[in-house]
Amino acid sequence: AQSVTQLGSHVSVSEGALVLLRCNYSSSVPPYLFWYVQYPNQGLQLLLKYTSAATLVKGINGFEAEFKKSETSFHLTKPSAHMSDAAEYFCAVTRMDSSYKLIFGSGTRLLVRP
Amino acid sequence: DSGVTQTPKHLITATGQRVTLRCSPRSGDLSVYWYQQSLDQGLQFLIQYYNGEERAKGNILERFSAQQFPDLHSELNLSSLELGDSALYFCASSVGAGENGELFFGEGSRLTVL
Numbered sequence: 001a002q003s004v005t006q007l008g009s010h011v012s013v014s015e016g017a018l019v020l021l022r023c024n025y026s027s028s029v030p031p032y033l034f035w036y037v038q039y040p041n042q043g044l045q046l047l048l049k050y051t052s053a054a055t056l057v058k059g060i061n062g063f064e065a066e067f068k069k070s071e072t073s074f075h076l077t078k079p080s081a082h083m084s085d086a087a088e089y090f091c092a093v094t095r096m097d098s099s100y101k102l103i104f105g106s107g108t109r110l111l112v113r114p
Numbered sequence: 115d116s117g118v119t120q121t122p123k124h125l126i127t128a129t130g131q132r133v134t135l136r137c138s139p140r141s142g143d144l145s146v147y148w149y150q151q152s153l154d155q156g157l158q159f160l161i162q163y164y165n166g167e168e169r170a171k172g173n174i175l176e177r178f179s180a181q182q183f184p185d186l187h188s189e190l191n192l193s194s195l196e197l198g199d200s201a202l203y204f205c206a207s208s209v210g211a212g213e214n215g216e217l218f219f220g221e222g223s224r225l226t227v228l
Contacts (some may be wrong), residue, residue, distance in 0.1 A: 003175055015213065032214075032215050034215050042115060043118070043204055043219030043220050043221045044157075044206075044217075044219040045116065045218075045219065049214070049216065051214065051215075092215070094212065094215045099157055101161065101162070101170050101172060102147075102215055104156065104157040105156075106156045106161075107157070
């Protein structure tokens with residue numbers, strides 16, 4: 001069964017510092033992987049997705065993620081954090097069969113210090 | 115604004131009661147998904163409908179039921195409510211059956227069971 005594990009329920013960085021949010025996946029078939037972001041009092045929105053094309057995926061707001069099959073990882077990075085990046089980030093995986101269920105990780109709350 | 119509309123935004127009720135949550139998907143989207151978000155369980159997939167038919171089922175309790183109507187809006191019915199059902203319930207929609215994993219989320223319905 002597909003699943004994702006997000007390491008660290010909370011990550012705190014200073015404004016301008018590198019953001020690194022970790023996600024490892026488990027999948028018996030090639031996965032499609034996603035990062036979603038949830039701002040306070042809002043629904044989730046798609047940041048970026050990996051669908052077996054380029055392993056380095058660029059998303060919105062300067063975020064990117066790299067698919068590493070050897071490490072079963074899909075970590076999210078941003079070179080320089082901004083105060084507006086403070087939110088909860090969810091890694092997700094779906095299986096390419098008849099169900100297409102999107103399975104989310106437990107989430108990582110990003111805090112940005114001034 | 116994702117284009118997905120959920121009502122009501124907030125709902126407070128008592129144990130044993132029944133409530134109905136409503137979702138209107140983005141114009142043109144055929145799939146509707148229901149997710150439950152709580153502090154202890156995280157974001158849990160409940161059920162998916164595609165063009166009026168149940169497509170995938172997740173951790174949905176027998177006390178809960180859903181349907182998608184011919185106009186593609188969906189309702190999630192929660193009955194015999196328990197304190198543990200207090201959560202944020204999200205509806206999401208997608209163009210197809212979820213093949214590309216890109217879901218558009220509403221802002222959620224916050225249910226409080228007293």
